[in-house]
Amino acid sequence: MKFKKALLEEWMRDYYFETDYDIGSSGVENYSMTDLYELTGLRREDLDAVVFHDSMTLGGDAARQALADRFAGGDVSRVMVTHGSTEANFLINAGLLEAGDEVLVLDPFYQQLYAVAEALGCRLKRWPMRWEDGFQPRMEDLDDLLTPDTKMVVVNFPHNPTGATIAADEQAELIRRCDQVGAYLVWDGAFSELVYDTPMLPEPPLVYERALSMGTFSKAYGLPGLRVGWCIAAPEVLEKFVRLRDYTLLHLSPLVELIFQKALEAGDVLVGKRLEQARGNRALLDGWIRAHSDFIEWALPAGGVTGFPRFKNGLDVEAFCHRLAQEKRVLLVPGSCFGFPEHARLGFGGSTAELEAGLDAIASLLG
Numbered sequence: 001m002k003f004k005k006a007l008l009e010e011w012m013r014d015y016y017f018e019t020d021y022d023i024g025s026s027g028v029e030n031y032s033m034t035d036l037y038e039l040t041g042l043r044r045e046d047l048d049a050v051v052f053h054d055s056m057t058l059g060g061d062a063a064r065q066a067l068a069d070r071f072a073g074g075d076v077s078r079v080m081v082t083h084g085s086t087e088a089n090f091l092i093n094a095g096l097l098e099a100g101d102e103v104l105v106l107d108p109f110y111q112q113l114y115a116v117a118e119a120l121g122c123r124l125k126r127w128p129m130r131w132e133d134g135f136q137p138r139m140e141d142l143d144d145l146l147t148p149d150t151k152m153v154v155v156n157f158p159h160n161p162t163g164a165t166i167a168a169d170e171q172a173e174l175i176r177r178c179d180q181v182g183a184y185l186v187w188d189g190a191f192s193e194l195v196y197d198t199p200m201l202p203e204p205p206l207v208y209e210r211a212l213s214m215g216t217f218s219k220a221y222g223l224p225g226l227r228v229g230w231c232i233a234a235p236e237v238l239e240k241f242v243r244l245r246d247y248t249l250l251h252l253s254p255l256v257e258l259i260f261q262k263a264l265e266a267g268d269v270l271v272g273k274r275l276e277q278a279r280g281n282r283a284l285l286d287g288w289i290r291a292h293s294d295f296i297e298w299a300l301p302a303g304g305v306t307g308f309p310r311f312k313n314g315l316d317v318e319a320f321c322h323r324l325a326q327e328k329r330v331l332l333v334p335g336s337c338f339g340f341p342e343h344a345r346l347g348f349g350g351s352t353a354e355l356e357a358g359l360d361a362i363a364s365l366l367g
């Protein structure tokens, strides 16, 4: 397998630790261990009692039960705990695809969601999300794009980087269309719980046997450093991943699984706090963009904590993002990491003070 450079990760490696104001990431303000003691039922004695046994391949019983209760109607046989959703994505691609398979992916898209298939030698087709449509994908595009040759469709709603999402009836139509051609539907739900005006969309694997969904603690839960995520799929599909995992990570740490379980059980509290913060930041950012319409415009994100604004006046956005990081210590991600060079990914999930400092820096260089 030949992997291309992961452009976003390269950018983060260069600047994530070298900047003070992060308005480029797709996460929320992160929680500390102290926060977890306060907000979940976790106690210090629980951690002291952990014995570092191996855990089970699909995840320890308590962790899987908490996961199934929150997302899979309690059905433990359909859930797997993973080392971030990055691992889930890798298992899905390596476990279900072969060279030559046709895979339909969104454009723009988080690179890992298509690059593993590409490295396996699959043929990629792209479902465009257009600026002129506010990045809303057109269902009618699927008339030509989805065929009996389509092995897998990979989507992510709410979407990184645009914040666009689809309506519940469109999700149902997408599932119906995948069923018609017998394609797998891979649903990256990294931002599922971060929605502003509509309820969270249902989990596709609960209604379609060839659907798989991924989730993560790295976004809405504010725990990216815990490195934990999940996959929901039919038990026979998860069985294939068990065989693959024997050659990669074997299982997670019981320590991580305990924190995962407790944080999931307190999920409404953890996610609720950050969703409210992001809602306020989104309004603030919308006002700021309107006030600076001489150099920037955007489509208001319906979910997630990133937007994908377009800079005007022929600005070299990548050069500008380098300058912003080096001169102002502000992290913004150039749209070139997603193949859209006039845009940048602007994250509003962090603290309001950090967002304001980052926006002031942009205005001081462009205003």
Ligand SMILES: Cc1ncc(COP(=O)(O)O)c(C=O)c1O
Pocket (backbone or CB within 6 Å): 026, 083, 084, 085, 086, 087, 110, 156, 160, 188, 190, 215, 216, 217, 218, 224, 228, 229
């Ligand atoms: C859309 C999307 N999916 C998956 C991931 C991977 O997350 P993790 O491996 O931290 O769970 C990210 C991280 O940025 C993402 O933006």
